[in-house]
Amino acid sequence: MVERSPGSNLIVLSMYDEFSIVRAAMGAGVNGFVLKRAIATDMLDAITSVLCGASYISPCIHASSETIRLSGGAKIKDGGRNET
DSSP: OTTTOTTOOOEEEESOOOHHHHHHHHHTTOSEEEETTSOHHHHHHHHHHHHTTOOEEOTTOOOSSOEEEOTTSOEEESSEEOBO
């Protein structure tokens, strides 16, 4: 989808909480990753973050201090919003 519509913002809604899956999705150009079991405010936070140009990962996704480096140079650590 990222290749077909490069200007679009994409948020994945998934039942999988494995950090390797999140890393693969974000590496493919997805802007947000929200778990299906997350509370509704997580989806609202994801939408707001992505619309403001940030990336988002559900806070309930944890990885022992792993970091995802996004194509724009931002980093996402242990779930949550991006850092600069």
